[in-house]
Amino acid sequence: MRTGRTPRQPTPRLRITSSPPMLGRRAPVGQTGGVRIVMMTAGSRGDVAPYTGLSAGLVRAGHEVTLAAHGVFEPLVTGSGVRFRALPVDPRAELHSPRGRRLHDARTGAGKLVRLASMARSAADEMTAALVEVAREGDVLLVGGALGPLGYAIADGLSVPAMGLHLQPLHPTGEFPAPVLGTRSLGAVGNRLSGRAVMTTVELLFADAVRSLRRRYGLVTTGPRRGRRARPVLHGYSRLVVPRPRDWSPELEVAGYWWPHETGRLSQELEDFLAAGPPPVFVGLGSATVPDPERVSREIVTALRTANVRGIVQRGWAGLDARSDDILTVDEVPHSLLFPRTAAVVHHAGAGTTGAVLRAGVPSVPVPVQFDAAFWASRLTALGTAPGAVPLRRLTSGALSEALVGATADGRHRTRARALADRLAAEDGVAPVLAALARLAP
Numbered sequence: 001m002r003t004g005r006t007p008r009q010p011t012p013r014l015r016i017t018s019s020p021p022m023l024g025r026r027a028p029v030g031q032t033g034g035v036r037i038v039m040m041t042a043g044s045r046g047d048v049a050p051y052t053g054l055s056a057g058l059v060r061a062g063h064e065v066t067l068a069a070h071g072v073f074e075p076l077v078t079g080s081g082v083r084f085r086a087l088p089v090d091p092r093a094e095l096h097s098p099r100g101r102r103l104h105d106a107r108t109g110a111g112k113l114v115r116l117a118s119m120a121r122s123a124a125d126e127m128t129a130a131l132v133e134v135a136r137e138g139d140v141l142l143v144g145g146a147l148g149p150l151g152y153a154i155a156d157g158l159s160v161p162a163m164g165l166h167l168q169p170l171h172p173t174g175e176f177p178a179p180v181l182g183t184r185s186l187g188a189v190g191n192r193l194s195g196r197a198v199m200t201t202v203e204l205l206f207a208d209a210v211r212s213l214r215r216r217y218g219l220v221t222t223g224p225r226r227g228r229r230a231r232p233v234l235h236g237y238s239r240l241v242v243p244r245p246r247d248w249s250p251e252l253e254v255a256g257y258w259w260p261h262e263t264g265r266l267s268q269e270l271e272d273f274l275a276a277g278p279p280p281v282f283v284g285l286g287s288a289t290v291p292d293p294e295r296v297s298r299e300i301v302t303a304l305r306t307a308n309v310r311g312i313v314q315r316g317w318a319g320l321d322a323r324s325d326d327i328l329t330v331d332e333v334p335h336s337l338l339f340p341r342t343a344a345v346v347h348h349a350g351a352g353t354t355g356a357v358l359r360a361g362v363p364s365v366p367v368p369v370q371f372d373a374a375f376w377a378s379r380l381t382a383l384g385t386a387p388g389a390v391p392l393r394r395l396t397s398g399a400l401s402e403a404l405v406g407a408t409a410d411g412r413h414r415t416r417a418r419a420l421a422d423r424l425a426a427e428d429g430v431a432p433v434l435a436a437l438a439r440l441a442p
Helices: 049-060 071-077 091-096 098-105 109-135 145-158 187-205 207-217 268-275 293-306 335-341 351-360 373-383 397-409 411-425 430-440
Strands: 013-016 036-040 064-070 083-087 140-144 162-166 219-222 233-235 252-254 281-283 311-314 327-330 344-347 364-366
Touching: 036 049, 036 109, 049 064, 049 071, 049 351, 049 430, 064 071, 064 109, 071 083, 083 109, 109 145, 109 207, 140 145, 140 430, 145 162, 145 187, 145 207, 162 430, 187 207, 233 430, 268 327, 281 293, 293 311, 293 397, 335 351, 344 351, 344 397, 351 373, 351 411, 364 373, 364 397, 397 411
Parallel strands: 036 064, 036 140, 064 083, 140 162, 162 233, 233 252, 281 311, 281 344, 311 327, 344 364
Antiparallel strands: 013 219
């Protein structure tokens, strides 16, 4: 890759002052002609899957890519040519722990964020050593939004360039409030302040881990702080879904969706079910958990029957279980293969699943559970591909069946979803990342 260098303003650096685990020592440069990229992320499946597709795209462009994520997600890169480095911590076990179940006790986005911070602090400490080890193998680090401050501290310690990869618009803007805090506008000033509050919270969340990193590996901050160059951040969703805020600084780009790397085919049982009747409704909450899976499962079954539609229910991390002649319960399935064959998709409105539904061109019923889900649900409603949201805390068979009828009987939702899917198919979310690498990589 040929890149040009431009003069840089003085930037604070982390200097190696001692060598305990030898953070400053890096592996020899590869011989393929591409850039050695280390991409790191943490969180649930939706926080990892989009990066598998982006990684595969970078491999096809001639780069060596290592994806660092929780070990449970290693199968997601099978056959992609992407190397995988397992990070400790099982996110599913964490969400089902007493600490994880307390997330549902919070009624507000801020309350959930505080509880999440407590979980993330211990996880960050556990992951630091593994992240340092894999980062030493890269010429450039691509840091998922969930690991921002920690990944950037490691990049500074190694004196390698780093770029942020976000799946949500986390940076402050006056156009909408911070997605994890809800959808009610606070006015331009209030919206911007809410974004700054979330960014500050994320930095504080990793503060202990960053201090520990510097202490353990003998890093000190050197150089002037004023005039430091902002890191580029690319966002893995389409401007057609969330227009780029006009008050963002130039280094914040919207790249387009990074579609997950998916292989395999649908099971014979699932193929037989699809062939046995009209297109069913898919119901799944992905990596979200629920306080009472049995109650939620009963409400879903009743809603499907009331709406007179067949259903495919995914167990997911919530542990849903629905049994009926017209309802099939499944485990993990490739969204790109199943969603286009459904009448509608009921989902938890995570960033990744929202993108998968839009890609499929089918209407949906978002059931936001927590964090940024309400934001994505509001976007689906505004785009006209969903009749409205049914938040988990207000989920009843009556509310869900009404939304299902609206999504499946009103042809306008499907028409809008199909038209948007056609436009999304023309976008290439990998190309802007390649262009940014050309400007950034050594």
